[in-house]
Amino acid sequence: MPSDHSETGLELRTVSIRLGGQELLAVDLVIAPGEIVTLMGPSGSGKSSLLGHICGTLPAQFDVSGQVVLNGRSLDGCPPQDRHVGILFQDDLLFPHLSVGGNLAFALPASVKGKAKRRMLVENALKNADMDGFADRDPATLSGGQRARVALLRVLLSEPCALLLDEPFSKLDSELRGQFRSFVFEQCRKNRLPTLMVTHDPEDGSAAGGRVINLA
Template sequence: MVEAERGLRLEGVAIALGGQRLVALDTLIRPGETLTVMGPSGSGKSTLLAAITGTLAPAFTLSGRVRLDGVDITHMPTEARRVGILFQDELLFPHLSVGGNLAFGLRPHVRGRAERRARIEEALEAIGLAGFFDRDPATLSGGQRARVALMRMLLSEPCALLLDEAFSKLDATLRGQIRELVFDTARDQGLPVLQVTHDISDAEAAQGRQHLL
């Protein structure tokens, strides 16, 4: 596959509601690159992400194509798209341990209890939470929850990463730490990143292109 085909391509993507166009975007986000889409509440930022993940509400109409590493994913089921997303809430399952939450992210090809446990223990060590397998998520700090949510998403082996106001609920110090972790990880793994936010500091931290709605 040629290099130009790699990444997340929004090919003439336009989203409308009731005949009124909300979002129009035509761009390629290359591996390791971040595009930040900014705009006020109600401008269609989260709607754009829903179109990419396959969760767009029926009231909206979508035209154009979404391609990931050259593959047209526009009409694929959500679980087949290999697109990871982080929200402003970590959305950890309260009835599962930290290890159980991470196990939820593992892909089906990771089989056997021993192999799955080893993968999770390795992931916990990578985010500085070695020994936290059996911990209740309710006992974690905000930064620890954010790291678990990030690692759960990464264990699903995504080919692209979406950020939906992912840092907006973190305090200033923690926000800087988690932003650095997310963007450094995306660059290291060669993931194209589409971030939507209303905060210019998030856009600046991404060190990538910006698009205003």
């Protein structure tokens, strides 16, 4: 991850999101490095809108006040690619025309130079995920759990300073869900990523072991 001497985590300073004059969500929150905070609430309560705002992809028709700060730097007005915020969705969104290794290499920062070095980073990531030797595989040949792991590895290789989880476990069966959930949370803590997870499943929040915020 990019080094930052002021590693203070992700701060949502009195963030309020409105649509058509109606407030969807209001939150004031600090997420420390390596901490996982769970956000729960019914559909339409603004959970995914908040993630979009943090990423910089929220449509212009939403009215937002407050401030998003990551490691002491305000993200307000920054384009998405400059925010160093990773997001993992419920769909893996792997590129079908690229190999597993190609999918992962796509996420590497441009500052990582040299084909050999980029290949080494990809192979090391796969090895750490118990997928050694998968670099040349077609994503279509992977199981659901393997595809989910590759999707997470791709996010991590982009060197985010914070991670957002948007229902990332909802399409996995119960066994895979537990395994992948443990792997995701382990990576969040290992990489000291302040993590905000949106979910409908109370078991996800329990497994994360951190604060759970329930929206009305």
